[in-house]
Amino acid sequence: MHETNERQSSQSIPAKIGLAFAGLGILMLVIGFFLYRHTSDWLDRSETCEGTVIELKAESSQAGGSSATLYRPIFEFQTADGKNIRLESSVKSSSPGVEVGETVAICYDPLRPERGCRDSFVSIWLGVVIMVCIGVVFLVLGSAVALAFHVSHFNNARSKLS
Numbered sequence: 001m002h003e004t005n006e007r008q009s010s011q012s013i014p015a016k017i018g019l020a021f022a023g024l025g026i027l028m029l030v031i032g033f034f035l036y037r038h039t040s041d042w043l044d045r046s047e048t049c050e051g052t053v054i055e056l057k058a059e060s061s062q063a064g065g066s067s068a069t070l071y072r073p074i075f076e077f078q079t080a081d082g083k084n085i086r087l088e089s090s091v092k093s094s095s096p097g098v099e100v101g102e103t104v105a106i107c108y109d110p111l112r113p114e115r116g117c118r119d120s121f122v123s124i125w126l127g128v129v130i131m132v133c134i135g136v137v138f139l140v141l142g143s144a145v146a147l148a149f150h151v152s153h154f155n156n157a158r159s160k161l162s
Helices: 002-011 013-045 121-161
Strands: 047-063 066-078 084-088 103-109 112-118
Touching: 013 103, 013 121, 047 084, 066 103, 066 112, 084 103, 084 112, 112 121
Parallel strands: none
Antiparallel strands: 047 066, 047 103, 066 084, 103 112
């Protein structure tokens, strides 16, 4: 009897891991939803203006034993009330996608213009997309593992009864 309980307990580990992954996936989807709501609310109260790329700040990055130079654009723009703002992008990449002197659209909160960003999909929505995609992957894979274990366990139990 003790051996049977031990075997059942060790066999249920994949199901528990699957459920844990599915639970983590649900948590990430909930966080993604709140990020979406926060971003949507921010966009509703934000204003858009033109800004100018004044610098491409080069930063070294070490990953996997190799180094690369990443560029972070720095923008300057003027708010509707005439304040000049210098804004460092939160997005950096190996190819900046903009050039110094280029004019780009900027979104900013009139109450906190220093927390603005470039009006682009990546700058605005990347965090939401990443969170939701990872959440979906965890939920699907975790559910599949848990379901596969339970189906296998059910079939084994049914075959023993026959």
